[in-house]
């Protein structure tokens with residue numbers, strides 16, 4: 714049930730993209746991804762992933778799904794210490810959608826192989842407006858803490 718709904722969402726996104734791809738106005742979302750990593754998981758088939766999506770454009774967008782050939786990926790929010798699956802997350806205009814430890818994260822499930830240090834896991838980010846973005850997420854040590862700022 715939820716799987717077929719997800720498929721419909723992706724198809725709708727693709728149609729929207731096709732409809733607006735040749736109207737490249739200055740008021741589009743302009744997305745870039747940084748700081749992607751997966752802490753080496755304890756479990757063989759589940760892992761969390763983190764990254765930052767920055768939008769330098771004047772229009773907001775939404776992350777609608779994440780796919781990977783290596784397993785299932787869902788979007789999770791953490792509120793009050795409990796994590797909850799969400800179907801989409803906003804990417805504000807001139808803002809960021811941040812996935813970080815203890816907050817929003819990508820949840821990998823049914824992984825075909827256990828991510829180990831030095832591996833990369835390739836994911837594709839799907840948006841309501843923008844073209845899909847492919848991200849190679851490096852697997853870091855279980856205790857890796859990203860540097861923040863510049």
Ligand code: CU
Pocket residue numbers: 789796797818819820
């Ligand atoms: Cu989770």
